[in-house]
Amino acid sequence: xxxxxxxxxxxxxxxxxxxxxxxxxxxxxxxxxxxxxxxxxxxxxxxxxxxxxxxxxxxxxxxxxxxxxxxxxxxxxxxxxxxxxxxxxxxxxxxxxxxxxxxxxxxxxx
Amino acid sequence: xxxxxxxxxxxxxxxxxxxxxxxxxxxxxxxxxxxxxxxxxxxxxxxxxxxxxxxxxxxxxxxxxxxxxxxxxxxxxxxxxxxxxxxxxxxxxxxxxxxxxxxxxxxxxxxxxx
Numbered sequence: 390x391x392x393x394x395x396x397x398x399x400x401x402x403x404x405x406x407x408x409x410x411x412x413x414x415x416x417x418x419x420x421x422x423x424x425x426x427x428x429x430x431x432x433x434x435x436x437x438x439x440x441x442x443x444x445x446x447x448x449x450x451x452x453x454x455x456x457x458x459x460x461x462x463x464x465x466x467x468x469x470x471x472x473x474x475x476x477x478x479x480x481x482x483x484x485x486x487x488x489x490x491x492x493x494x495x496x497x498x499x
Numbered sequence: 500x501x502x503x504x505x506x507x508x509x510x511x512x513x514x515x516x517x518x519x520x521x522x523x524x525x526x527x528x529x530x531x532x533x534x535x536x537x538x539x540x541x542x543x544x545x546x547x548x549x550x551x552x553x554x555x556x557x558x559x560x561x562x563x564x565x566x567x568x569x570x571x572x573x574x575x576x577x578x579x580x581x582x583x584x585x586x587x588x589x590x591x592x593x594x595x596x597x598x599x600x601x602x603x604x605x606x607x608x609x610x611x612x613x
Contacts, residue, residue: 419598420598420599422599422601422602426540430606431589431604431605431606431607432542432589432591432602432604433604434601434602434603437601475540477542481598481599482544482599485530485547485549485554485555485595485597485599486532486544486547486554486555486599487544487599487602488544489534489541489542489543489544491540491541492540492541492542494540
């Protein structure tokens, strides 16, 4: 079945440093979604990428969808303590559901 | 206004008991889901309903039974609870249609089985 892996599993940065998480799918994706889950909270939708090679920005967050539509990345510039949480990528399974990646947990040291 | 709500937020119970978790969404969405998140934060789909019809039933023990009385509600009943059922259960909803739209999650129910 479809597998979606993320690396790294965990990253600890100093506030102000950059952070990147990478997402790789075993199959080609029609689109990819990103979610953020704060500690003790629930996943919250951030963005969806649809086109091959697409790049989207939300303030300090930059999302990229690979040319082959099998990988994606999320880059955060100059992290802040409010960025703490687990970031998940997710791709459609073909049965109107999502397969979530394993998640990258981000810790930001003030 | 809470978009996707779940009750209860916490559930502590003993092995062998039967329990239910309720979920309601007021977003007018056609599709609702149940996810299980384990201690390592893996989010795994359990069930998916579209317009009250089951469309996904992953390899979940048949002790778990979802029920959708209407489009806005998807409840989860668990029989004969086991220690391994301890996890956070999230309900979610999304628009229907051919493609998978963004999902809106409830606050989660932390189930602890002792």
